[in-house]
Amino acid sequence: MISKIIAEDLVSRAREAIAVKEDIVITCHVGPDGDALGSSLALWHYLRGLGKRATVVVPNRFPDFLAWMPGAEDIIVFERDAARAEEAFAGADLVFALDFNETRRLDRLEPLFLQCAAPRVLIDHHLNPESFAQLTISYPDISSTSELIFRLICRMGHFERITLACAQCIYTGMMTDTGGFSYNSNQAEIYTIIGELIKIGIDKDDIYRRVFNTFTPGRLKLNAYCIYRKMKLYPKYRTALITLSQEELQRFYYKSGDTEGVVNEPLSIEGIVFSVFMREDTDKIKISLRSQGAFPANKVASELFGGGGHLNAAGGESYTTLEEAVDKFRRALPRYRQLLEEC
Ligand code: 5GP
């Protein structure tokens, strides 16, 4: 038996909203990850099963290692196909916002989202959601939005409607947002839910391989380069930093998704509890932060890089040079020394 975490009135309101709407757009944050896509596609499969016209619109492209997900080929990528995205929003009578807490996380899709007159339902697990939706289903203690989608469908009385494709998407999100169940994954019910997904027919080992074991040789070499040549350790602060410049990315023929997971690697060093990765994209520096134990990666992300996220996995951006971002980070480290020592 899975406990009823989502409040009853939110479940009823979601059920009622879905019942009377036909043209539903589902959207998620920029740089869609396994949970953003997993939750969006799981909901898409469910809504299509109900006979709704549903469309997933994402702000920009997603990594190749998620392209196998059932339904991924039908996703509209705004960055590539703005006209179809505009058409989808123009015809929508309900919009689901999944896996983000602030509309700016939609990046260049934000204006289209905000201009759309259809009511919005937010389903998310980040702290402090903005109030941009008529219905907000926000549970930061739940480790993935995909798990929330499973819980919501069940609570609407539709467990039987979870198809194999839907279950595969739910599992992918649960797995990726917990680093393959290596952090933020001590809640017993996660495993009850996985048991249910396995009964539906998912092959969890196969999903693991599809997501984590599909590196190109170039991606593996880039990862090795990051550790061998670029990892800087600050033992006094139990911290590691890896940076990659545009020149380095081009040297390794970087493709979206190729640096996914690099930030986790230094945490395998005994005594390192905080790891930061900075990538010089063409328009900004993208920063990923990971921590172990009680050290708040999201606090550093928000205080230094205008970002946020979860306690152990957060991100932010910098519109400075890479050197300036590194400098800001290095100078701020002493401020966090006590917290780093305590965890
Ligand atoms: P990643 O490092 O994998 O890009 O992101 C880790 C987590 O941090 C994600 O779950 C996401 O919620 C959050 N995150 C990443 N980038 C940003 C950002 O620029 N702003 C905010 N608020 N959160 C972010």
Ligand code: MN
């Ligand atoms: Mn998530």
